[in-house]
Amino acid sequence: MATALQIVQKFFPEVKHVTDAGRNSVVEVTKRDTNSATVRNHKACALAVACKRKENTDGVVISVKTAYIVKGDKATRYALPESVSREIVSFDKGGEFSPGNYRMLAPSPSIRIGSRQGGANSKPNSGKPKRYFHKTEGIRSVLGSKEL
Secondary structure: OOOHHHHHHHHOOOOOEEEEOOOOEEEEEOHHHHHOOOOOOOOOOHHHHHHHHHHOOOEEEEOOOEEEEEEOOEEEEEEOOHHHHHHHHHHHOOOOOOOEEEEEEOOOHHHOOOOOOOOOOOOOOOOOOOOOOOOOOOOOOOOOOOOO
16 A cells, blocks of 8 residues: 555655644635646646645645645645545536535544554454445546556
8 A cells, every 4th residue: 555655756756745734724616726627637626726726835636535735845634524525526527516615624643644554453354244345437546546
């Protein structure tokens, strides 16, 4: 699995450090942002265009669940709530990214960079039935996948 730094460096090789956001951020997506955006593009979707405008950044990487704001050789990571994920999926499938205010969240302690995944008592197969997941087609590739 790719690290946050490796993911960002695929788009912005000059980035040397990735940190988690310390607080939430609200980004206003305007009709103008949606008109100048590109479908299925991590660096140029409507939310990325709005973030660049608001934050005056060197770049932005937006996936379905995570956003990275790049300034110089540093990137800040945000978690995206389900409401934003739905807008991204809709936009990538040819719909409109609705103008409005969208929250980007500081990652919770359990998903922060450097946190341990799983606990000492977690077992790979504890007898629970296997969960099946549906993969949504026709949207941007998953960050950290080999498809990039």
